[in-house]
Amino acid sequence: MRTLAEINDKIRRRCAVVCTIEELKARVAEAGVTQTAKDVDVVTTGTFEPMESSGAIINLGHTDPPMKIRKCWLDGIPAYAGFGAVDLYLGATQGVDYIDTGEVPDAEELRERGGGHVIEDLIADKPVHLRAIGQVTDCYPRASFETTITRETINQFYLFNPRNLYQNFIVGVNGGDRPLFTYLGPLQPRLANAVYSNPGAISPLLNDPELKLIGIGTQIFLGGGIGYIAWEGTQHFPLQKRLPNGTPIGPSATLALIGDAKQMSPKWVRGCYFKNYGPSLMLGVGVPLPVLNEDVVNGCAVQDKDVVAPVVDFSIPRRVRPTFGLVSYAQLKTGRITVDGKSVKVAPLASIFRSRQVAVELKEWILQGDFTLTEPVASIPMNRSFLPQDLYTSL
Template sequence: MATIDTINDKIRRGQATVMTAAAFKAHVAEVGISQAAKTVDVVTTGTFEPMEASGAMLNLGHTDPPIKIRDCYLDGVPAYAGFGAVDLYLGASQMAQGSDNDEPRERGGGHVIADLVAGKSVHLQATGQVTDCYPRAAFETTISQHSINQFYLFNPRNLYQNFIVGVNGGERPLYTYLGPLQPRLGNAVYSNPGALAPLMNDPDLQVIGIGSRIFLGGGIGYVAWEGTQHFPLQKRLPNQTPIGPAATVALIGDAKQMQARWVRGCFFRGYGPSLMLGVGVPIPVLNEPVALGCAVRDSELVAPVVDFAIPRRVRPTFGMVSYAQLKAGRITIDGRPVRTAPLASLYLANQVAETLKQWIDAGHFQLTAPVAPLPCDRTFIPQDTWGRQVTLG
């Protein structure tokens, strides 16, 4: 049986057999699972999609005289400053301030993060809490990734193992985190790349865990923890893939190593800003069960079709559709054809997997064994306010 160490030894000697997820699935169809498990060492997966539960940590370094920042704006986008004196956290979905006429700007934290990754300068305006050790009351400057200390992404929730398909059964257009949904079932939008998605290729979380080294935004990152809303107990098909939103991961990586191609700000009309991010995860083929997980095809994966016209946490669905149907461009709802479109870039998802493969082939990227597994027993706890009993002491 292969191990991370034996695979890394092959990588160092230039003898590892690495395939992208798409190539591996075709290879399995040709030679079968058993032979593929024996001959392939690593399968590279990838996605490029909006990941709004992302953000960046920045450390500015101390001014003279020092300042204890408590309010801060980066190109007009508020950053959180409620901890160290000159530490900031910039959320990808934080909206920019309005202009003088209070019109919203189609810009947010994701755009500022992308600008910093691209080496651009951004305007910083800060006010401080004046104390004996931090006497400065205000600070204004221009920063870039080269003029600050730490600049790294810390993303609380990325890489949903599966997600939903959004439709709109109402009478007016809806502007959502999936983009515009046209009325009367005018379109259907899905966000997960299906058989290309990293966690879809490791449905039982056998090999991806805390400490796994990954491709993050064109640099090297790591799985830092379970992601928020991590829900591995989602109902599953016999192949162990979930039928809806399930496992997630928190990711971390040095943004100074990242590339502008793989980190891009975006804006959803009527909803707000986000961050398009390329993430690739290598799957070490340790045994046949791992290979079986990587062999899953779009026809064997399903997602629920959810009606956003119902403004509730639990919305009605029109049943399940396969990712093969979604990627074909049409699904059928109540007997009528509905056109589909991916929110993720399937082309760039394949390019992420191919780039990671090239890194491994060249010996520039080795695998890491998780220091701890991702938990598989997390339930999902909603916040229901209707009928809540409040006891006053």
């Protein structure tokens, strides 16, 4: 029906019709797929959820005399320094190095702080303490350095996230007899609660199940700034079993994302902590979907009742854990599901409210002509299998 160039021309002239994903679903229910496809140019999707496989590339600039950094701490949190002399990678889930700080390991304020919090502070232009140890060479004679940095006193500062935007994920429960502290948060024993992380039918990739509308180079909303899809994500598994509507029944496709952190806002990039598990990062990501034809609207019309996730028992400490079957996101969003005949309280890790806000903000960018759509330079592979890592040791 229309091309990306035609849509971008309408965006520049500020006459594009843009809907959030929830507005699009409502239009389809009222006017049908064909009419909606004729009327709408762009659909905005969004999510705000923990994305622990995230981190920041930071270039500090050279000292005088120069220094080849090989160990570095930002507010006591180690950053990887194993490449360029003053290039660092700060992982979102990296915790405080107690040996470096000299603090006791049970200090609450330290246990709950990690790389994601430092990334948030730098985005907010707050001061961060830096301590570095160098490898002394003829061209890098300096041995150590200590200072305070901010967003404005460093060179490149960008998020480069190996795995974001799971197309679908799991529901966690605990069928054992003791509390478990997991990447989904605390799971209480004897099926006392359940937690899910994906926001369901409003989630970006569930509305483009075959990833036909996005690819490497697609421009997105990332942390309140402009970002891009850089590659397939780690653990990308598009061959996951799928329902007839194309949506996967469990963890499936993922994306690697990149974006300038100096443009971002702490509103959309928040350090967080999971009790007795560790730090992580809450991140807002929005993906625009061009309405090129009716097939796009068909994909975006999927409802929470049409998307399912597996209920996984974390009390079994194995790579492949037993499940209690599949549950729809419509059921999850009621606040209770039935597991093994028992009514169980359930809550989301993702903020549904903020996920909606991401889609609304991205819509406003497009309506104002500040954000256009990009043609991917390559497709995301859809034939990747998932390879486990089995270790064989001799006793």
